[in-house]
Amino acid sequence: MASLRLEHISKMFGRTTVLDDISLHAADGEFVVLLGPSGCGKSTLLRIIAGLEQQTSGTVRIGEEIVDALPPRERDIAMVFQQYALYPHLTVRENLAFGLKMRKEPPAVIEARLAEVAKLLEIEDLLDRKPKELSGGQRQRVAMGRAIVRKPKLFLFDEPLSNLDARLRASMRVELKKLHRRLQATIVYVTHDQVEAMTLGDTIVILDQGRIQQIGAPEQIYQEPSNPFVASFIGSPPMNLIEGQIRCVEEGFEFRAGNFVLGLPLRSGEASRLDGKPAILGIRPEDIALSAPPTPSVERPATIDLIENLGADCLVYLIVDGQRLIARASSVPPQQAGETCTVFMSFSKFHVFIDGRRIA
Amino acid sequence: MTRTRGEHVLLWGGILLAVGGSLFPFLWLVSTSLKSPIYVEAIPPTWWPDGSLVFYRNVLFEHRLFDYMINSAIVAGSTTGLALLVATPAAYALARLRLPGTAWILRGLLCVAMFPQIVIAGPVWRMLERLGGLNTHWGLVLPYVALTLPLAVWILATFFNDLPRELEEAASIDGCTTGQTLMYVMLPLAVPGLFTAAILTFIYAWNEFFFALLILTDPAKHTLPVGIALFQGEFTMPWGEIAAASVLATLPLIVVVLLFQRGIIGGLSAGAIKG
Numbered sequence: 001m002a003s004l005r006l007e008h009i010s011k012m013f014g015r016t017t018v019l020d021d022i023s024l025h026a027a028d029g030e031f032v033v034l035l036g037p038s039g040c041g042k043s044t045l046l047r048i049i050a051g052l053e054q055q056t057s058g059t060v061r062i063g064e065e066i067v068d069a070l071p072p073r074e075r076d077i078a079m080v081f082q083q084y085a086l087y088p089h090l091t092v093r094e095n096l097a098f099g100l101k102m103r104k105e106p107p108a109v110i111e112a113r114l115a116e117v118a119k120l121l122e123i124e125d126l127l128d129r130k131p132k133e134l135s136g137g138q139r140q141r142v143a144m145g146r147a148i149v150r151k152p153k154l155f156l157f158d159e160p161l162s163n164l165d166a167r168l169r170a171s172m173r174v175e176l177k178k179l180h181r182r183l184q185a186t187i188v189y190v191t192h193d194q195v196e197a198m199t200l201g202d203t204i205v206i207l208d209q210g211r212i213q214q215i216g217a218p219e220q221i222y223q224e225p226s227n228p229f230v231a232s233f234i235g236s237p238p239m240n241l242i243e244g245q246i247r248c249v250e251e252g253f254e255f256r257a258g259n260f261v262l263g264l265p266l267r268s269g270e271a272s273r274l275d276g277k278p279a280i281l282g283i284r285p286e287d288i289a290l291s292a293p294p295t296p297s298v299e300r301p302a303t304i305d306l307i308e309n310l311g312a313d314c315l316v317y318l319i320v321d322g323q324r325l326i327a328r329a330s331s332v333p334p335q336q337a338g339e340t341c342t343v344f345m346s347f348s349k350f351h352v353f354i355d356g357r358r359i360a
Numbered sequence: 361m362t363r364t365r366g367e368h369v370l371l372w373g374g375i376l377l378a379v380g381g382s383l384f385p386f387l388w389l390v391s392t393s394l395k396s397p398i399y400v401e402a403i404p405p406t407w408w409p410d411g412s413l414v415f416y417r418n419v420l421f422e423h424r425l426f427d428y429m430i431n432s433a434i435v436a437g438s439t440t441g442l443a444l445l446v447a448t449p450a451a452y453a454l455a456r457l458r459l460p461g462t463a464w465i466l467r468g469l470l471c472v473a474m475f476p477q478i479v480i481a482g483p484v485w486r487m488l489e490r491l492g493g494l495n496t497h498w499g500l501v502l503p504y505v506a507l508t509l510p511l512a513v514w515i516l517a518t519f520f521n522d523l524p525r526e527l528e529e530a531a532s533i534d535g536c537t538t539g540q541t542l543m544y545v546m547l548p549l550a551v552p553g554l555f556t557a558a559i560l561t562f563i564y565a566w567n568e569f570f571f572a573l574l575i576l577t578d579p580a581k582h583t584l585p586v587g588i589a590l591f592q593g594e595f596t597m598p599w600g601e602i603a604a605a606s607v608l609a610t611l612p613l614i615v616v617v618l619l620f621q622r623g624i625i626g627g628l629s630a631g632a633i634k635g
Contacts, residue, residue: 052529073535085526089548098544102535146534 001186002063002153003028004049009058011044011210018044020210022058026203029184033201035191037233041210042190046156049188051075062153073102078147079156082163084139086131092142093127099150117149120179137168144176148183157189161196173199194234198222206230228353231282237315239282239351240325246354248275255281255352260321262298265347266360274354282351288327289344290316297344304337318343386610393603400600415604419591425605427580428587429612435497435572435583436565439504443512443561444554446505451516452542456528466517473510477570485574495578503575504565511564512557519553520546555620563613584609 004026011019019041026032034042047053049060051072060067067075078099086095096117100110118124121141131139140160147155161169161176177200180187191197197204198218206213206221206229213233214226225231225239232238244257246264253264253274262281266274289297305324306317309332316327320343327343335341352360363371392400393416394409419425454462484503485494493499523546531541547554569585576582582590588605591598 050529050533052532072529072532073537075533077533079530079533081526081530083524083526085524085530087527087530087545098531099534102540102544146530150534 001028001184003030003061004032004154004186004188005059005061006045006049007059007061009045009048009055009060011041011048011053012056018210019048019055022207022210022212024205024212024215026186026188028186031180031187031189031200031202033189033191033197033204034207035194035197035201035204035233036207036213038192040207042192042207043158045207046079046158046188046190049154050077050079050156075154076152077154077156078150078152079158080143080147080160082159084131084143084163086139086142086146088131091128091130092123092134092145095131095142096127096145096149099146103150113149113151117145120148120182121145136164137172140164140172144179148179153186155185155187157187159191160189162191162193169196176200194236198234206233208233224358225282225351226358227356228280228282231351231353235284237285237326237328239284240288242281242283242323242325244279244281246274246277246279246352255279257281258322260323262345262350264350264352264360266352274359277354280353282353283325283345284349285315285326285328287346287349288318288325289346290327290329290333290341292344293346295346295348297346300343300345301340302343303340304333304335306337307332389603390607392599393607395600397600415600416608419601419605419608423587423591423601423605424579424582425584425587425608428582428584429609431497431581431587432566432583432585432609433612435500435504436562438497438501439508439565440558440562442501442505443508444558447509447512447516447557448547448554449542450509451513452520452546454513455517455520456525466514469510469513473507477507481570481574484571488575493575495576495581497576497581500572500575500583501565503571504568508561508564512561515557515560516550516553519550523549559617559620562616566609566613 006022006024009019009022010017022045024032034045036042044053048055049062051067051070055068062075062077087098090098093114096114097110100113105113114127118127121144123138123141123145126134126138126142131142134142140163143160161172164172173196180200189196189200201218203215204218204221205215208229214221214230216224221230222234225234228241232241242255242257242260244255244260246266247254247256251263253266255262255264264281292299300320302318302320302325304316305319308315308317313328313330314332316329316333318325318327318341325343333341350360351358391407391409394411394413395406396410396412396414399406399410454466480503488494488499488502491499493502527545527549528541531545532538536544566583567585568583569589572583572586573589576586579587579590584605588602588609591601591605
């Protein structure tokens with residue numbers, strides 16, 4: 001296993017910038033998730049790490065070694081592809097052994113590793129089948145086995161679960177987590193699925209339009225999104241974002257968007273700089289309550305537009321002073337759609353963004 | 361969908377016409393080859409042969425059909441082998457290299473394949489004369505390879521194009537060089553394409569007449585089509601022998617095609633549906 005360090009990686013396709021000055025570090029044994037919408041450059045970044053694509057500028061280090069000039073086969077990495085890319089003409093056994101044979105490992109070593117990995121992934125009884133005789137989940141296991149069996153310095157996963165149905169995806173996610181704990185491997189994992197990112201990653205790297213938006217632990221990304229993009233991208237349903245203005249008033253600051261006015265917990269030292277600035281206020285659906293919370297909060301009358309019962313909890317679509325907000329409630333409220341209610345919003349859970357950056 | 365009676369008649373009529381139309385000459389040939397000499401040109405013609413094998417005995421023992429067959433096998437076999445040896449890496453490169461102009465190279469190849477043979481016959485003859493290739497089998501194999509290459513490259517390039525790029529990437533990460541990727545991953549998957557290209561090349565070389573007649577004048581070197589064509593004398597037309605020899609000349613092709621039928625059909629319909 002080894003660490004990975006990317007220094008100022010940029011990639012142009014023709015005149016289009018796909019990746020813009022990406023720097024990040026994955027410590028030995030760390031599970032790093034690259035998360036972003038499609039077209040954000042996350043797969044390209046993974047392919048640059050693999051050596052399948054050449055960066056326009058910047059440096060890739062695996063361990064201490066700069067690998068920019070090395071072809072994929074000399075980087076000692078393993079990759080699990082979205083479409084699995086199992087060799088269709090080879091049996092599972094041959095698929096697993098292929099990389100080891102190419103690296104001229106002695107047959108005894110190959111046999112031992114094969115047995116070990118087959119047992120780990122519980123694919124022992126599939127070894128003599130061809131990929132086309134396997135189900136999606138089984139192919140996924142074999143694809144992972146092919147990576148694990150090589151004992152590479154670095155694992156790269158390119159949306160490996162996106163071709164599985166929802167139930168299988170959930171169970172494979174759990175297995176992947178266990179597998180990582182067991183192998184202590186350095187993993188770079190690309191996905192557009194925030195649930196995968198939140199549950200699997202030690203660190204999440206959020207990419208959009210070729211730039212890193214935020215790097216942090218899942219908790220941190222969720223609790224303190226550094227800009228409106230991250231705020232809206234993480235969380236389901238997404239954070240309520242209201243565009244408005246900051247105003248200096250006697251009691252401190254307030255946020256104003258039409259009829260919607262809220263006092264803000266900002267320090268007064270920033271007063272002169274912030275007065276009159278356009279701002280975005282973010283409130284997560286779970287931070288809007290239909291009954292009084294224990295923490296200090298503001299109350300507002302609201303009209304219920306729609307109630308979606310999800311079983312475990314429910315989503316309440318509200319109109320508060322002309323703004324549409326979504327609240328997550330643990331139980332279905334007594335009111336019907338069209339009726340009014342009172343909502344409580346916790347002060348401490350407000351997110352305020354000015355000029356695209358988080359200030360509170 | 362249900363068909364009306366009229367549509368049924370049309371459909372089956374069409375099928376019979378197509379199959380019958382293409383099979384009839386060959387069946388007539390087979391029938392003729394199995395007749396006794398007096399029935400060959402009998403009027404009215406007899407449809408059912410009397411089962412005489414005299415023509416077969418004649419072509420095998422009085423003519424040198426067996427030698428012709430060996431010559432043809434050598435020429436067609438070498439042509440096929442050489443053409444594939446050159447076409448495979450060429451097609452792989454054209455299908456996979458991200459170079460500008462690969463599409464134009466492929467189109468250019470197709471144009472070359474469309475030259476009428478008579479146009480290049482003279483230059484080819486002169487070149488072979490210089491090289492000392494007249495009246496040699498390799499002298500015939502050389503133009504055959506050149507003429508069959510475009511088709512072989514096209515077929516194989518189509519095949520390589522259809523194989524997912526991820527497989528090559530997986531192979532390169534697994535430790536393969538480009539050559540090893542071609543050898544261990546791409547070629548085994550392109551086997552139907554290889555079969556198709558091989559069969560079409562082989563059939564071309566086996567049946568080709570014009571260059572064979574031009575380049576090989578020594579009767580000992582003749583290939584089947586030329587050998588059979590030269591059965592006829594100035595005043596004689598030995599229909600029965602020609603028929604028997606033609607049947608014998610066709611048999612190896614039929615056997616080969618039937619053996620590889622599945623692979624070839626897969627090959628000819630490549631790209632039609634996602635495999």
